[in-house]
Amino acid sequence: MAMKALDIYKHLPKTNCKKCGYPTCLAFAMKLATGKADVEACPDLDPGAKALLGVVTRPPVRAVTIGAGERSVTIGEEFVLFRHEKTFYHPPGIMVEVSDTWTEVEVRSVVEEVRETVVHRVGQDLVLNGVAVRNESGSADRFAETVRLAGGGSSLPLVLISDDLAAFEAALAISGQYRPLIHAATADNWEPLAALAKQYGSPLVVRAGTPADLAAITAKCAEAGVADLLLDPAPGSLQGYITVATEIRRSAIERTEPALGYPIYLDAGALGETDAAVATGILKYAGIIVTPRLSRASREAALTLRQNIYTDPQHPIQVTPGVYPINNPERDAPVLLTVNFSLTYFTIVGYLEASRMPCHLLIVDTEGLSVLTSVAGGKLTETMVADALKKFGVADLVDHRILIIPGYAAPLSGKIEDATGWKVMVGPRDAADLPEYLEKEWKT
Amino acid sequence: MSENSPDKLAIREVRLGATRAEGGTREVSYVIGGDRGLPFCGNDAGRRLVALEICDDPAIWPPVVRNYVGDLVNNPEDWAQAAERRYGADLVRLNFTSTKKRGFNAFADIASTTERVLEATTRPLIIEGSNDPQVDSEVFRRCGEAGEGERLLLGTAEADRYRSVAAAALAYGHLVIAQSPIDVNLAKQLNILLRETGVPEDRIVIDPYTGALGYGFEYSYSVMERIRLAAIAGDDDLAMPMISAPTDTLSIREVREAAPEEQDAMAVAWEFYTAYSAFVAGASVVCVRHPLTVERLKKVLEA
Numbered sequence: 063m064a065m066k067a068l069d070i071y072k073h074l075p076k077t078n079c080k081k082c083g084y085p086t087c088l089a090f091a092m093k094l095a096t097g098k099a100d101v102e103a104c105p106d107l108d109p110g111a112k113a114l115l116g117v118v119t120r121p122p123v124r125a126v127t128i129g130a131g132e133r134s135v136t137i138g139e140e141f142v143l144f145r146h147e148k149t150f151y152h153p154p155g156i157m158v159e160v161s162d163t164w165t166e167v168e169v170r171s172v173v174e175e176v177r178e179t180v181v182h183r184v185g186q187d188l189v190l191n192g193v194a195v196r197n198e199s200g201s202a203d204r205f206a207e208t209v210r211l212a213g214g215g216s217s218l219p220l221v222l223i224s225d226d227l228a229a230f231e232a233a234l235a236i237s238g239q240y241r242p243l244i245h246a247a248t249a250d251n252w253e254p255l256a257a258l259a260k261q262y263g264s265p266l267v268v269r270a271g272t273p274a275d276l277a278a279i280t281a282k283c284a285e286a287g288v289a290d291l292l293l294d295p296a297p298g299s300l301q302g303y304i305t306v307a308t309e310i311r312r313s314a315i316e317r318t319e320p321a322l323g324y325p326i327y328l329d330a331g332a333l334g335e336t337d338a339a340v341a342t343g344i345l346k347y348a349g350i351i352v353t354p355r356l357s358r359a360s361r362e363a364a365l366t367l368r369q370n371i372y373t374d375p376q377h378p379i380q381v382t383p384g385v386y387p388i389n390n391p392e393r394d395a396p397v398l399l400t401v402n403f404s405l406t407y408f409t410i411v412g413y414l415e416a417s418r419m420p421c422h423l424l425i426v427d428t429e430g431l432s433v434l435t436s437v438a439g440g441k442l443t444e445t446m447v448a449d450a451l452k453k454f455g456v457a458d459l460v461d462h463r464i465l466i467i468p469g470y471a472a473p474l475s476g477k478i479e480d481a482t483g484w485k486v487m488v489g490p491r492d493a494a495d496l497p498e499y500l501e502k503e504w505k506t
Numbered sequence: 507m508s509e510n511s512p513d514k515l516a517i518r519e520v521r522l523g524a525t526r527a528e529g530g531t532r533e534v535s536y537v538i539g540g541d542r543g544l545p546f547c548g549n550d551a552g553r554r555l556v557a558l559e560i561c562d563d564p565a566i567w568p569p570v571v572r573n574y575v576g577d578l579v580n581n582p583e584d585w586a587q588a589a590e591r592r593y594g595a596d597l598v599r600l601n602f603t604s605t606k607k608r609g610f611n612a613f614a615d616i617a618s619t620t621e622r623v624l625e626a627t628t629r630p631l632i633i634e635g636s637n638d639p640q641v642d643s644e645v646f647r648r649c650g651e652a653g654e655g656e657r658l659l660l661g662t663a664e665a666d667r668y669r670s671v672a673a674a675a676l677a678y679g680h681l682v683i684a685q686s687p688i689d690v691n692l693a694k695q696l697n698i699l700l701r702e703t704g705v706p707e708d709r710i711v712i713d714p715y716t717g718a719l720g721y722g723f724e725y726s727y728s729v730m731e732r733i734r735l736a737a738i739a740g741d742d743d744l745a746m747p748m749i750s751a752p753t754d755t756l757s758i759r760e761v762r763e764a765a766p767e768e769q770d771a772m773a774v775a776w777e778f779y780t781a782y783s784a785f786v787a788g789a790s791v792v793c794v795r796h797p798l799t800v801e802r803l804k805k806v807l808e809a
Contacts, residue, residue: 144735146728183720299809304546304786338806341779345727345786359768359775362760363719367779370724378725405722412721412758434687492637494754495606498566502608 065118067095073111074104081105094119097141122315124324126265126290126349128155128192129219130240135191137349138325143311149374154348155191156340156364157221158355159331162199162208169211172355176218181365184379184404188365194245194352195233197224206232215240221352227254238262243350245269245327246294252279256286265290267327267350273309277321284321292349294327300335300342303328307347325349337364344368378430379404385454386411391420393461396504398489398496399447400468401428401436410493417497419504422459426450433470444474444481451482466504516738517541517552517790518745520681520708522597523630523657529679530656533628536596538711538790539747543738545788552747554785556803557632557793558595559751560585562619563604568756570773571795582619583626590627593797594804597629599751605636605645613644620652632659632683632749632793635671642670650674659683659711659749659791665696672703683749685713688725690732694743701743711791712746718754719780726750730787750784751793752777774798782806 071091082103084090093099094115101107101115125139135155142148158176160169173193181188193212197205205224212220215237222233223245230244239262246269247255259266266288270276276293283291293310297303307326313319330339330353337360343351344367356364373379381402388411398414400406402425414421426446428436436442447465451457465484467475469491479486490499517539524530541552561567564579571579578585582600589595600623602616616635624631631653636645646660647670661683663671668684675682682705686692693712700710714733716726730748737745755761755777764772777799781792785807794800 144728144731145724146732300806301546305548308544308547333809335806335809337775337778337802338782341782342786345783357771357775359764359771360779362772363775363779366720366760367723367783370719370722371727373724375724375728403722405717405725408721408758409717409754412718412754412762415759416757416762432687435689494566494757498606498608 065095065115067092070094070115070119073107073115075106077106079106097121097139117320118317122317122323123311123349124290125152126292126325128221128241128243128265128350129215131216133191133218134241135219140311140347141315143308143315145371146375149376150372152349153368153372154343155219155350156368157192157194157219157350157352158190159194159196159223159352160208160212161196162201162204164208166211169208173212173218175355179361181362183366183369184408186369188369190361190365192219192221194221194223197222197226197229197233200226202226202229202232205229206236209233209237209242215242219243221245221350223352225251227251227258230255230258234258234262234264238264241265243267243292247279247283249275249279252283253286256283256288259283260287265292267292267294269294269296271296273306273313273319273322276310277319280324281321291324292327293322293324294329297328297333300333300338303333303339303342304346311347328352330354336360340364341367344371380430381407381425383425383427383450383454385456385459386423386425388414388423389418389420391422393459395420395422395460396466396500397422397424397456397460397464398466399424399426399471401426401431401433401442403428403430403432403436406432406493410496413493413496417500419497419500421500422456424450424454424456424465433468437471437473442471442474444477447474447478448481451484515540515542516745517734517747518708520711520747521657522555522659522681524655524679528657531624532630532656534630535657536630541788545734545786552790554789554807555596555791556781556800556807557597557599557791558589558593558797558800559599559601559634559753559793559795560589561601561603562615563607566603566606568761568773568795570756570761570769574770574797583622586623587626589797589800590629593800595800596804597632597791598623598627599632599634599793601634602636602645602649605638605641610636610638610641613641613648616645616648617652620649624653624656630659631656632661632791634661637662637664637667639667639670642667643673646670646674647677650678650680653680654678657681661685662713663696663700665692665699668696668700669703672700672705675709676704681709681711683711683713684746685715688715688717688729690729690736690744693729693733694736694741697743697746707742707746710746712744712748713751714748716750716752716780716784718752718758719776719783720760721754721758723752723780723783726752727783727787730784730789734788747790748788749791749793750781750787750789752780752784753793753795755780756795770796770798774802778802
């Protein structure tokens with residue numbers, strides 16, 4: 063199990079020498095306890111203490127980087143089983159597969175799609191991460207040629223999938239300096255593959271049917287000098303994957319089996335239902351998801367799901383406070399008040415845009431809390447509303463002085479009228495009812 | 507995970523629908539819940555159901571669904587029958603959207619539509635009644651009475667308007683959907699309120715409210731996980747099966763603004779990713795609106 067900061071502190075020199083970059087040994091201990099610092103930063107630690115603390119303070123799931131340069135992807139370094147316990151840190155890399163039996167045109171079109179796909183959502187650019195090249199031709203040369211077609215790893219991170227040592231050697235001769243992910247070391251071939259991975263400094267996937275077998279092989283690979291490993295539990299079904307991935311992640315974070323403290327690899331195409339498998343990997347602990355080409359609709363849904371699940375629950379995506387024009391409002395359009403919780407904002411905007419009803423949407427800063435919780439917690443007050451009306455010059459945008467507030471903010475209606483001098487109308491609680499409400503109730 | 511003995515159920519069993527032998531007219535009834543641990547993990551016993559949602563007034567229904575099902579939108583009983591026979595839904599969720607009209611008072615239609623849809627279907631039925639305190643009492647009484655003995659799943663009870671739903675469920679032998687706004691503690695409170703009103707615990711299904719994918723779905727996902735974990739840890743007031751209805755999914759910009767030839771694909775992809783994730787988080791029943799989503803979910807769940 064993880065050690066508490068004070069227990070770690072006992073093993074530190076207590077000199078507060080600052081050589082680790084932190085002001086005191088205790089501050090360093092606190093960083094170590096949360097996996098945010100490396101024991102190696104302390105130059106005065108004796109080897110015994112270093113070994114002891116190294117085991118308990120490194121992130122329970124090792125951070126592994128695949129690829130090089132701008133598009134490289136770092137996975138792992140996770141600390142919890144459920145995102146509400148803290149957050150998930152490193153979204154899984156989604157790698158689209160190509161086969162070395164395909165034509166050049168087919169390979170290039172997938173590579174192009176991975177390189178060019180960008181989904182813009184709430185200020186973030188969501189992308190596919192790389193290309194997985196599958197050796198199905200039986201030819202090492204063909205494999206190497208396809209790896210070269212896929213950019214050789216210089217632009218997009220690659221996964222090299224084969225069971226032929228000669229094919230790996232040929233492919234790594236082209237792509238080896240760009241840290242491609244090698245798939246996969248098994249009980250039979252781990253020794254030469256670990257040697258290759260070590261030679262090129264490439265991350266290596268270990269594949270076996272049970273956590274115990276995975277642990278046995280990763281331990282040997284680690285001993286052979288390969289630090290960056292992934293685990294492929296070779297699931298037979300989605301349920302099988304969820305069960306074993308949960309077991310692996312739990313062993314890792316409870317530190318009951320250090321040889322399972324690596325990111326998980328999921329072949330989403332192997333289970334028949336690609337979309338379900340991709341979603342499962344995103345929800346349940348995958349570090350790398352290899353998938354057949356996805357339709358545009360699936361791609362956007364998958365990337366959005368990944369963004370949602372890897373959003374820090376402590377820092378919800380917030381909307382910038384201000385006045386937002388919806389459907390080109392004029393001076394007689396209604397003014398609607400709401401909070402800067404992204405769920406609330408986007409839901410309301412969705413319904414308003416669909417209704418084609420012009421209006422001004424006034425967003426106040428409730429620190430990302432919903433209407434209900436911000437009213438209950440005092441984060442939405444009449445003073446804030448008055449300040450926001452003034453700050454954003456709402457009175458200059460419209461000829462009327464009527465403010466529609468959310469149904470859940472009804473308790474504040476009198477106070478808002480007093481504080482702002484605007485007439486307050488209490489709107490519906492549910493955004494879905496807004497268009498109808500406006501149609502019936504709004505007349506200037 | 508569970509500290510409990512392997513015999514103890516983490517989630518209470520709830521029976522939806524009633525066959526003739528059970529006092530109703532359904533050809534099957536379903537037991538949901540009965541799970542012992544985390545969803546999809548080994549000893550997970552619970553049954554997962556896919557509901558297709560239909561409505562009695564399609565004016566506010568997503569255009570992508572209206573286009574796909576065509577004339578069915580004007581006829582709830584044909585639509586319900588197609589949901590079961592053609593689209594393969596485990597059950598139908600009938601949403602009385604007509605009650606959202608201002609000055610709604612067609613209460614007799616509520617009863618007759620309920621009867622006709624029950625007549626047209628052979629599986630359990632979920633009914634989403636009004637959400638206006640002015641008409642709640644009469645709406646729930648009418649549909650409750652029309653389906654007496656059928657063990658309908660009646661929605662939606664909320665903290666400040668649960669009495670009408672609860673009263674209809676108690677009077678006519680139905681179940682209650684208890685909806686709370688993405689909050690574990692509020693979910694628990696509402697279950698306690700319902701229990702104090704006399705609704706038996708095995709007649710409550712939790713609806714933690716589901717935001718659309720890309721629009722806060724992660725909050726719903728985590729609340730479902732937390733409710734399930736609380737139940738596994740032994741919290742009896744949260745040990746009910748969950749229902750998830752990501753009803754905003756087809757109203758989002760990505761679906762609305764998709765090119766005409768991509769509308770169905772976009773709608774189905776977004777519904778599928780959301781609904782499937784809700785199952786992974788622990789939902790026993792997930793409601794969707796596009797018929798093609800039903801087919802894809804069924805295929806995955808049966809694999």
